Amino acid sequence: MSTQPVRPAPAGAFEYMTTKKDEFVGWARKFSLFPYPFVTACCAMEFMSVSSTLYDTDRFGAALPRFTPRQSDLLMVVGTVTHKQAPILKKVYEQMCEPKWVIAFGVCATSGGFYQNYAALPGIDKIIPVDLYIPGCPPRPEMVIDGIMKLQDRIARDRHPIINEKF
Amino acid sequence: MSEALFEQIREHLAEVTLEAVVAHGALALLVEPAQVLAVVRSLKDSFEFDMFLDVTAVDWPERQPRFDVVWHFYSTKHFVRVRVKARVPLADPTVDTLVPLYGSAGYMERECHDMYGIVFRGNDDLRPILLYEGFEGHPLRKDYPKQKEQPLVPYRDAKP
Numbered sequence: 001m002s003t004q005p006v007r008p009a010p011a012g013a014f015e016y017m018t019t020k021k022d023e024f025v026g027w028a029r030k031f032s033l034f035p036y037p038f039v040t041a042c043c044a045m046e047f048m049s050v051s052s053t054l055y056d057t058d059r060f061g062a063a064l065p066r067f068t069p070r071q072s073d074l075l076m077v078v079g080t081v082t083h084k085q086a087p088i089l090k091k092v093y094e095q096m097c098e099p100k101w102v103i104a105f106g107v108c109a110t111s112g113g114f115y116q117n118y119a120a121l122p123g124i125d126k127i128i129p130v131d132l133y134i135p136g137c138p139p140r141p142e143m144v145i146d147g148i149m150k151l152q153d154r155i156a157r158d159r160h161p162i163i164n165e166k167f
Numbered sequence: 168m169s170e171a172l173f174e175q176i177r178e179h180l181a182e183v184t185l186e187a188v189v190a191h192g193a194l195a196l197l198v199e200p201a202q203v204l205a206v207v208r209s210l211k212d213s214f215e216f217d218m219f220l221d222v223t224a225v226d227w228p229e230r231q232p233r234f235d236v237v238w239h240f241y242s243t244k245h246f247v248r249v250r251v252k253a254r255v256p257l258a259d260p261t262v263d264t265l266v267p268l269y270g271s272a273g274y275m276e277r278e279c280h281d282m283y284g285i286v287f288r289g290n291d292d293l294r295p296i297l298l299y300e301g302f303e304g305h306p307l308r309k310d311y312p313k314q315k316e317q318p319l320v321p322y323r324d325a326k327p
Contacts, residue, residue, distance in 0.1 A: 084299045086320040116314050118306040126322045 031061035036072035041079025043106035046138035080108035193248040216240040219269035224283040232256035264290035282307040
């Protein structure tokens with residue numbers, strides 16, 4: 001019995017690369033955002049537009065919505081959040097595993113918009129941390145795409161401390 | 168055509184209505200709170216107002232009695248609307264429920280109770296429908312502060 005000798009790589013073949021852990025993990029994470037759409041109001045129409053064929057967020061790896069927070073890492077809060085909805089939003093956020101990011105989509109999620117009354121939460125950052133705000137009533141699809149790309153830039157440049165020395 | 172019907176209603180209910188005018192193509196009847204159930208029953212049974220459209224209230228903070236409770240009905244036979252109003256005071260904002268006549272009144276009475284604090288005697292399910300348990304006050308009353316919030320989740324920037 002003899003083992004096959006390891007064949008030497010042909011000249012010019014791509015066998016090894018060097019990179020930094022944070023850059024590598026950031027590169028992988030920025031192109032595999034799984035959004036959880038927390039959609040409550042009219043911005044949903046713009047969300048449909050931006051995720052479907054014409055604008056197609058799949059180009060950025062952020063198209064496949066997961067309808068359980070446990071499988072997603074990007075919480076997109078699309079629309080007005082009322083005080084009655086706030087405990088639900090908080091619970092959804094807490095169920096998401098690290099690493100996770102939050103986009104406030106539209107002016108209502110950002111600041112409450114023109115609602116300043118008994119019913120509406122004046123911005124989701126009152127109850128959960130927000131990474132990116134997309135203003136507009138509703139935002140143009142181009143603004144959403146710009147926002148997603150800015151978030152991707154940030155993820156690529158970020159430290160990724162959950163991957164530790166045991167990696 | 169509706170003029171004749173309105174005239175019949177006016178005559179039929181002359182004894183219990185305080186005021187009966189035609190406004191925006193609908194007959195508007197002002198009645199005593201205690202007479203509401205009888206008036207609506209008569210509208211339903213004698214004049215075929217078979218559809219309950221809405222119940223809401225109007226707050227007149229300067230006036231005594233303070234609230235108007237307003238009902239709208241529609242007749243799918245005659246294609247006309249009728250509006251019934253009753254005035255109730257702040258101390259006892261109570262009218263009879265219309266659930267025995269129109270099943271759909273239940274949800275709308277709950278909303279009116281949420282927003283104005285009108286009590287519908289006989290409707291035993293006046294739990295909050297648009298508001299939540301623990302909400303204090305009635306937000307569509309004129310004396311509810313415009314920006315007063317009652318958050319269910321503590322704010323992150325709130326000082327402990």
